[in-house]
Amino acid sequence: MEQEVWTFSDYIMLVVSGVLVNNILLIRFLGNCPFLGVSKKMDTAVGMTFGVIFVLTCTGPITWFVEHYLLEKFDIVYLETLAFILTIAVFVQLVEMVIKKVSPALYRGLGIYLPLITTNCCILGTCFYNIRFKFGFMPTVVFSFASALGFGLALIIMAGIRERFHYARIPKCFQDTSIGLITAGLIGLSFFAFAGLAK
């Protein structure tokens, strides 16, 4: 995915790829822990989605800057893991403090997810992918946003289905996480229909 010049249709393809074809959660396996924990009810799923979209779209570019203007300059690229996780943790901490001060209502709705998002592998993973795929600045922003969107999409679909599990008779041993995983697999299978749409 190394390109010199990005056209608008390239960006569209990147979004399609991130959201559908290579869905960050169902295909790239990132973000599973909160996925199963938060997708039981629609409102928690929506809250988490907004949180992830906000944090990822911001930290994607921020970590891109850290990589290119800090780590590469001092030839300490091997500290990438440490630098990125600290950047994300600090960013989330700052955001949490700001939201708490500015809007207690928003904090009640969204703020509790923020610490959870720090250890969400989806965030750190996408930041890594931005570097591995050698994206420039704009593609990084778009890809981060698209990945977050994909995560949210999978999460909301899952929540919608799981809310209806109340009405299904599921054997005791398969309840909760087990059936959640199987469902995720089947949703992922349906996403395979998008394969070939984009790289």
Add this chain to the structure above:
Amino acid sequence: MRDIVKLIVVLTAFCVASAFSLAFVRQATKERIEYQKLKILVAPAVKAVFPAFDNDPILERVKVKLSEKEIINVFPAKKGGSLIGIAYEGIGSGHGGDVEVLVGIDLDGKILGVKVVKHGETPGIGTKATDSKEFLDQFKGKGVGSKLTLTAAGGEIEAVSGATETSTAITEAVRKAIEVFPKVKEQVIGG
């Protein structure tokens, strides 16, 4: 106030300890990691440019300084403990960017073999030259005194028809490699 100072001191201590231990591990593994990466990149080429040898040229690589900023890896091939040749890369400019060519040279400056390691040439067109054994074998036996340009420019190398630009690039890469041979030989063997 004392609490905050304690927090800062502890955190800083952690970061410093972490940085030191990581720098140490990094230094310890640097050579080996470079070896692994090179192995993936050039091992098949190294095998192709030498006749039979029995050491690990990539493991025994030597860093040679060509100029202030240019340091290259030179891979020595040995048989029965004695050096039979050295291989290193020359770069030429092709249609799709740099063409990197590994050139194996014996101790008298005669080319043992040539293999293209990296290129951005068009598949089906430029690759007619990069992948052609016939074309690359032409370089065997030529050396420091040879005219390493295409026949169309008065030299000794026949271009692959339909892939002139790529043929030129490969020839340029080999020529550049041969040109620095005396300097490389001096640093590897000592004159």
Add this chain to the structure above:
Amino acid sequence: MDGSRLVKEFTKGLWKEIPPFRFVLGLCPTLACTTTVRDGFGMGLCLTFVLVCSNILISLLRKVIPSQVRIPCFIVVVATFVIIVELVTQAYFYSLYMALGIFIPLIVVNCIPLGRAEAFASKNEVIYSLADGLGMGLGFTCSLTALAIFREVFGKGTFLYHHIMWSGFEPFAFLQKPPGAFVCLGLMLGIMNLIGSGEK
């Protein structure tokens, strides 16, 4: 040092609280790194190394770390060991490193090392923390390897890259793909629950 407690802390990670089945954490590498037995086993060992080292260090320093900054301190410790694992696999196990890709650095946000640091290592002595880390790590490795064996043998027809199925065997390629991983893990989890509920 209480011998029976030591054994208890060690074995709980091997069955009663085995990650990721009973202790539902660390799902990402479980799904992503189990396409072959080598990858599953390798990933398990990498995580075990990080877990044991960080448990020991955090337990040693537990009286020194102020509570307000404990999470950043844990992160620094875990990240340091993760980078060490990264560098060592890159140097000595290059093909494993290439196969596991970004999931090695992602161990730093894997809930298992951070979770155990917070829940156990910061509150218990070194020897018990070591047992806890080793037990959980080995349990995780076993789970991953079991899942990987299933996915590789039936999904690819090989075991550690050697063909072991009969020649007419058509591999169940679904198991090698992402959805297959989810379904497989879900089914295994269900079966584990079934076995577990029989014990109560």
